[in-house]
Amino acid sequence: MKAIILAGKKDLNITQDMPKELLKVGNITILERQISILLASGLKKQDILVVTGYKHERIEKIHPNTVFNDKYLEYGNAYGVYLALSGLSDKSGGTINEDLLILDGDLVYDADLINQIINSDKENLLVTKPVEYLAKIKDEIIISEKNTNLITNMIILQKGEKLPEKYKCEKLHTYLGIIKLSSGTAFNFRNIFTNQSFFDGWYTIPLLEIMKKEAFYNLSIPQDLRFTGVDTLNDYNKVVKMFVAGPVNVSQKVKDSTIYLEIGHREPEFMDLFKELRRKLLYSFGVSSHSDKYETIICGGSGTSAMEMTLSSVLHSNKKTLVITNGSFGERIVEICNLYNIPTIHFKYEWGEYPNINEINNKLKQNQDIESVAMVLMETSTGMLNPVNEIGKLCREHEKIFIVDAISALWGEKLNVIEDNIDYCVTNTNKCLGGLPVLGIICYKKSSLEKVKNISPRSYSLDLIKHAKYAEKDQTPFTPMIPLFYMLNQALDELIEEGIENRIQRYKRNGDLLKSELKEIGLSFHLKKEEMSNLMVNILVPENLTYNDIHSKMKERGYVFYPGKGPLEGRTIHLANIGTLTEQDILLFCKDLKEVLSELNKTPDDI
Numbered sequence: 281m282k283a284i285i286l287a288g289k290k291d292l293n294i295t296q297d298m299p300k301e302l303l304k305v306g307n308i309t310i311l312e313r314q315i316s317i318l319l320a321s322g323l324k325k326q327d328i329l330v331v332t333g334y335k336h337e338r339i340e341k342i343h344p345n346t347v348f349n350d351k352y353l354e355y356g357n358a359y360g361v362y363l364a365l366s367g368l369s370d371k372s373g374g375t376i377n378e379d380l381l382i383l384d385g386d387l388v389y390d391a392d393l394i395n396q397i398i399n400s401d402k403e404n405l406l407v408t409k410p411v412e413y414l415a416k417i418k419d420e421i422i423i424s425e426k427n428t429n430l431i432t433n434m435i436i437l438q439k440g441e442k443l444p445e446k447y448k449c450e451k452l453h454t455y456l457g458i459i460k461l462s463s464g465t466a467f468n469f470r471n472i473f474t475n476q477s478f479f480d481g482w483y484t485i486p487l488l489e490i491m492k493k494e495a496f497y498n499l500s501i502p503q504d505l506r507f508t509g510v511d512t513l514n515d516y517n518k519v520v521k522m523f524v525a526g527p528v529n530v531s532q533k534v535k536d537s538t539i540y541l542e543i544g545h546r547e548p549e550f551m552d553l554f555k556e557l558r559r560k561l562l563y564s565f566g567v568s569s570h571s572d573k574y575e576t577i578i579c580g581g582s583g584t585s586a587m588e589m590t591l592s593s594v595l596h597s598n599k600k601t602l603v604i605t606n607g608s609f610g611e612r613i614v615e616i617c618n619l620y621n622i623p624t625i626h627f628k629y630e631w632g633e634y635p636n637i638n639e640i641n642n643k644l645k646q647n648q649d650i651e652s653v654a655m656v657l658m659e660t661s662t663g664m665l666n667p668v669n670e671i672g673k674l675c676r677e678h679e680k681i682f683i684v685d686a687i688s689a690l691w692g693e694k695l696n697v698i699e700d701n702i703d704y705c706v707t708n709t710n711k712c713l714g715g716l717p718v719l720g721i722i723c724y725k726k727s728s729l730e731k732v733k734n735i736s737p738r739s740y741s742l743d744l745i746k747h748a749k750y751a752e753k754d755q756t757p758f759t760p761m762i763p764l765f766y767m768l769n770q771a772l773d774e775l776i777e778e779g780i781e782n783r784i785q786r787y788k789r790n791g792d793l794l795k796s797e798l799k800e801i802g803l804s805f806h807l808k809k810e811e812m813s814n815l816m817v818n819i820l821v822p823e824n825l826t827y828n829d830i831h832s833k834m835k836e837r838g839y840v841f842y843p844g845k846g847p848l849e850g851r852t853i854h855l856a857n858i859g860t861l862t863e864q865d866i867l868l869f870c871k872d873l874k875e876v877l878s879e880l881n882k883t884p885d886d887i
Contacts, residue, residue: 281322281323281327281378281379281380281381281398282323282327282328282329282368282376282378282379282380282381283318283323283327283328283329283380283381283382283383284329284330284331284361284364284365284368284380284381284382284383285301285311285314285315285328285329285330285331285383285384285385286331286357286360286361286382286383286384286385287299287301287311287330287331287332287333287339287385287386288301288331288332288333288334288335288336288339288349288352288385289333289334289352289357289385290333290334290352290353293512293513294510294512294513294516297335298335298338299311299332299333299334299335299338299339299385300386300510300516301339301385301386302338302339302342303510303516305388305519305520305836305837305838306520306834306835306836306837306838306839307832307835307836308836309342310385310386310387310388310510311330311339311342311343311385312342313388313836314383314385314387315328315342315343317389317391317394318381318394320391321391321394321395321398322398325343325345326345327378328343328345329345329346329347329364329367329368330343330345330346330347330385331346331347331349331357331360331361331363331364331385332346332347332348332349333348333349333350333352333353333360334352336348347360347363347364347367349363351479354480355479355480355481356479356480356481356482356483357384357482357483358473358478358479358480358481358482358483358485358486359479359480360483361382361469361473361483362470362473362478362479365466365469365470365473366470366473368380368466368470369467369470375467376463376466376467376470377463378463379403379460379461379462379463379466380460380461380462380463380466381394381397381398381458381459381460381461382458382459382461382483383457383458383459384457384458384509386457386509386510386511387456387457387458387507387508387509387510388506388507388508388510388519388838389458389505389506389507389508390505390506390507390868390872392505393407393458393501393505393507396499396502397458397460397499398460400460400497400499402460402497402499403460403461403462403465403495404459404460404461404462404465404494404495404496404497405459405460405496405497405498405499406422406431406434406455406458406459406496406497406498406499407455407456407457407458407459407499407501408422408453408454408455408456408498408499408500408501409453409454409456409500409501409507410451410452410453410500411452411453411454412452413443413447413448413450413452414443415442415443415445416437416442416443417437417443417454418437419454419455420434420435420436420454420455420484421433421434421435421436421437421443421447421452421453421454422434422452422453422454422455422498423435423447423450423451423452423453424451424453424497424498426451428497429497429498429499429500430495430496430497430498431491431496431497431498434455434484434487434488434491435447436482436484436485436488453498453500455484456501456507456509457509459487465490465494468490468493468494469486469487469490472486472489472490473486503864504867504868504871505868506868506872514532517529517532517535519838520838520839520840521838521839521840521861521865521869522840522859522861523839523840523841523855523856523857523861523869524840524841524842524854524855524856525660525688525711525815525816525854525856525858526687526688526708526710526711526717526856526858527710527716527717527718528710528711528714528856528858528859528860528861529859529860529861530710530714530715530716530771530859530860531714531770531774531860533770533774534714534715534716534767534770534771534774535716537766537767537769537770538716538763538764538766538767539763540762540763540766543762545755545756545759545760545762546755550760550762550765551753551754551755552754553765553766553769554578554751554754554755554756554760554765555754556769557578557765557768557769557772558575558576558577558578558751560769560772560773560776561576561578561721561723561772562574562575562576562723563776564691564772564775564776564780565697565705565723566696566697566698566780567697567698567723570698572726573725573726573727574697574723574724574725574726575723575724575726575729575748575751576721576722576723576724576751577721577722577724577744577747577748577751578719578720578721578756578760578765578768579719579720579721579722579742579747580719580720580758580760580761580764581718581719581720581742582708582717582718582720583685583687583688583706583707583708583711583718583720584612584687584720585720585742586687586706586707586708586720586721586722587612587613587616587685587687587706587720588616588739588742589720589722589739589742589743589744589747590683590704590706590722590724590744591613591616591617591620591622591654591683592616592620592622592738592739592742592743593732593735593737593738593739593742593743593744593745594652594681594683594704594728594729594732594735594744595617595620595622595651595652595732595735596622596651596732596735597620597621597622597623598623599623599649599650599651599652600623600624600625600647600649600650600651601617601622601623601624601625601650601651601652601653601654601683602624602625602627602640602643602644602647602650602652602653602654602680603617603624603625603626603627603653603654603655604627604629604635604640604653604654604655604666604671605626605627605628605629605655605656606628606629606630606631606632606633606634606635606659606662606664606666607631607632607656607659607660607661607662607664607846608631608659608660608661608845608846609656609659609660609661609685609687609688610655610656610659610685611628613654613655613656613685614626620738625643625647625650627639627640627643631661631662631846631847631848632662632664632806632807632811634664634666634667634811635655635666635667635671637667637670637671637674640671640674641674644674644678644680645678650678650680651680651681652680652681652682652683652703653671653674653675653680653681653682653683654682654683654684654685655668655671655683655684655685656684656685656687657684657685657686657688657689657690657693657695658686658688658689658692658693658813658815658816660688660816660854661844661845661846661848661854662806662807662818662848663806663807663812663813663815663816663817663818663854664807664811664812664813665689665693665811665812665813665814668684668686668695668700668702669696669699669700672699672700672701672702673701675701676701681703681704681728682700682701682702682703682704683702683703683704683706684700684702684704684705684706685706686705686706686707687706687707687708687711688711688712688815688816689711689712689813689815690705690707690711690712690713691707691712691713691775691780691783691784692711692712692783692784692787692813692814692815692858693784693813693814693815694784697723702723702725703724703725703728704722704723704724704725704728705722705723705724706720706721706722707720707721708720708721709721709764709767709768709771711858712783712787712815712858713771713772713775714771714774714775714858714859714860715764715767715768715770715771716764716767716771718764719761719764719765719768722744724744724748729744729745729748732745733745741757741758743757784814787814787815787857787858788814789863790814790857790858790861790862790863790866791812791813791814791815791816791817791857792814793857793863793866793867794817794855794857794866794869794870795809795812795817797866797867797870798817798819798855798870798873800870801870801873801874801877803819803820803822804819804820805817805818805819805820806818806819806820806844806848806851806852815856815857815858816854816855816856816857816858817855818844818848818852818853818854818855819852819853819855820851820852821850821851821852821853822877825877825880826850827843827844827850827853829880830853830873830876830877830880831843831853833876833879833880834872834873834876837872837876839869839872841853841854841855841856842854
């Protein structure tokens with residue numbers, strides 16, 4: 281078996297200074313990934329011929345077995361195929377002695393796909409995917425017999441041409457850029473290029489002539505295999521999957537929203553945007569019908585910045601704050617308070633230990649000088665969902681201010697600012713909201729903020745009272761990150777359109793599926809099921825393996841996840857299931873994880 285990879289087309293829509301085949305997926309380029317999969321399937325380096333063009337010397341450094349298409353700007357990829365086929369036949373005394381794969385260079389796919397193609401008993405195959413009828417389809421349309429998958433027609437529409445309506449009843453597929461040819465078919469394909477008019481176009485056009493004489497079959501890509509053709513930036517963004525609690529994969533509309541007509545932040549255009557954002561935030565926090573009692577502010581910075589703004593602005597130095605912690609982010613609250621010399625009572629549970637409501641109630645009874653209570657909704661370092669509702673009831677009973685870090689879980693887990701008696705609820709844009717990094721957001725009770733206006737500012741820029749005063753006039757005290765305000769507007773529109781409850785349920789389905797598939801592999805969890813959030817899970821690293829072993833292999837496949845923190849470092853892997861991740865993404869992730877564990881000589885039965 282030989283392989284031709286078509287690379288080196290100049291595409292300024294994606295990359296400015298290199299072929300798009302050199303874009304990275306994890307640690308390696310798309311081209312290196314393809315070559316490694318072909319090598320793993322049994323081909324040798326000398327069996328793989330890469331057709332180059334734009335910046336050809338950069339590709340030659342990766343894989344020296346190349347043929348340079350010096351007319352890449354003048355002709356289509358058919359000329360590159362001709363050069364490669366000619367090179368193969370010249371080396372074989374004018375013929376082609378082995379079966380052949382021809383692959384577009386910008387494809388990201390699973391190794392199993394290549395194995396299925398090579399092991400198929402069909403000599404000539406086109407890899408496709410099902411597609412619904414559309415009058416305008418830019419890719420080649422494949423029509424095949426339902427039972428045998430024998431291709432009966434391939435339609436290539438010319439610019440402006442429409443697909444006839446008679447094909448509405450047909451089972452349609454589109455060609456994905458991988459073809460398998462027998463040695464004889466490959467030789468015939470080479471000879472058809474004696475007609476040089478084929479040079480200026482796609483290689484599928486002369487292929488039509490071959491398909492009239494020889495049998496070709498349709499291999500429709502299975503749903504459990506990953507496949508992406510990187511034609512656009514949106515395609516490339518889909519390649520890397522973020523299995524972390526932030527930053528997350530976001531929609532293309534959210535990304536595009538940061539391209540805007542420049543406006544001044546002291547002008548009416550920005551003031552209108554800011555006012556609209558706060559209206560949507562009040563709705564999303566569930567307090568729009570109580571806008572006389574609640575308000576929101578947006579600060580430039582991470583969720584931690586918003587948390588620091590809240591703690592440093594609203595807590596008195598002569599009163600105590602009860603901080604309930606059972607992980608890293610709860611302990612961060614204590615660290616911030618210590619930095620500002622705010623007295624705390626640190627109610628410290630072990631990481632992954634569920635808070636005891638009776639113990640906390642007794643602590644509040646015993647310490648009358650406690651002014652406020654602070655805790656994290658979802659402790660991301662462990663994945664534990666904390667009892668905010670129950671603590672909120674205690675705060676109401678004992679008349680305490682309640683501050684909640686809901687950064688990783690708001691709009692992914694149930695939370696009700698009013699019913700949970702929350703005075704200050706803190707979140708940000710790049711978690712369950714599905715926005716870009718990063719703006720901090722605070723929803724606060726107006727009456728609670730009014731009571732602390734006697735506190736002297738401890739920070740110049742992170743002063744909640746100052747921000748609240750400016751927000752009353754639809755302004756910010758300092759120059760805001762205007763592109764991210766547009767981004768936030770789009771992310772809120774998508775949240776409201778989907779529906780908050782629907783998003784919570786979507787994330788729950790993702791979480792249930794992820795945990796089920798991980799359990800099926802044989803992996804163990806750090807927490808009990810009833811203690812876990814729907815949004816993430818910490819899995820235990822299998823014995824005799826390390827986090828780095830697994831992370832490195834999975835990153836090569838385009839996945840990002842994080843290690844455990846603190847006492848869990850080296851022991852756990854942090855996996856989240858939010859953002860635009862789909863159930864299909866989760867199934868593919870778990871399939872790849874199972875394969876990686878097997879590659880590392882750790883089968884599921886051994887775990």
